[in-house]
Amino acid sequence: DAKTTQPNSMESNEEEPVHLPCNHSTISGTDYIHWYRQLPSQGPEYVIHGLTSNVNNRMASLAIAEDRKSSTLILHRATLRDAAVYYCILRETSGSRLTFGEGTQLTVNP
Amino acid sequence: NAGVTQTPKFRILKIGQSMTLQCTQDMNHNYMYWYRQDPGMGLKLIYYSVGAGITDKGEVPNGYNVSRSTTEDFPLRLELAAPSQTSVYFCASSYSRDRENTIYFGEGSWLTVV
Numbered sequence: 001d002a003k004t005t006q007p008n009s010m011e012s013n014e015e016e017p018v019h020l021p022c023n024h025s026t027i028s029g030t031d032y033i034h035w036y037r038q039l040p041s042q043g044p045e046y047v048i049h050g051l052t053s054n055v056n057n058r059m060a061s062l063a064i065a066e067d068r069k070s071s072t073l074i075l076h077r078a079t080l081r082d083a084a085v086y087y088c089i090l091r092e093t094s095g096s097r098l099t100f101g102e103g104t105q106l107t108v109n110p
Numbered sequence: 111n112a113g114v115t116q117t118p119k120f121r122i123l124k125i126g127q128s129m130t131l132q133c134t135q136d137m138n139h140n141y142m143y144w145y146r147q148d149p150g151m152g153l154k155l156i157y158y159s160v161g162a163g164i165t166d167k168g169e170v171p172n173g174y175n176v177s178r179s180t181t182e183d184f185p186l187r188l189e190l191a192a193p194s195q196t197s198v199y200f201c202a203s204s205y206s207r208d209r210e211n212t213i214y215f216g217e218g219s220w221l222t223v224v
Contacts, residue, residue: 032211034211034212034213036213041218042217043202043215043217043218044153044200044202044215045215046212046214087152092211097155097158097166098143098155098158098202098204098213099169100145100152101152102152103152
């Protein structure tokens, strides 16, 4: 699996936007960019994914660089419930193995 | 749909004992995975399966065994439990024909070996 690099931790204030970066310089043309998050004492949950174009859903937005070597997960208004570890993963369309990195621990201050 | 169901949720084992963590999914997914997560760390892949009868090792397979006799079930067997296997175990599944390959996780099984 191609590797991703994320900051170990980030902090935000409640109701402010949060931009979580991810570098994936060895991404291949068929890799989807997936984001998952893990709330305390729970299993990871799907947040968003994309291939080339920016994506929006009810949870977040995903901004993908034109060369696809990096992406940014955007939480438009952070809440205390968004405090979690966020994982950026590259997913091959036919891939079977799935490797997680260490992720970014997001702290949201009230 | 129950999604991915893991049992038990909590278990304490003595060193040298054996046990099986059960995982079942009702989404007809062909891919299934077992991960372990040590405190404060990321997830490490133990074993995975791309379909019934097919399994393969992940990053940390030592001390574990798996089988996949049906599409729905993917049990993880711990033989001769050791304190190093104290961890949280997550089962996951996905559908290979889903082009975006979203993965669904169970709620986790907390295992302590004493």
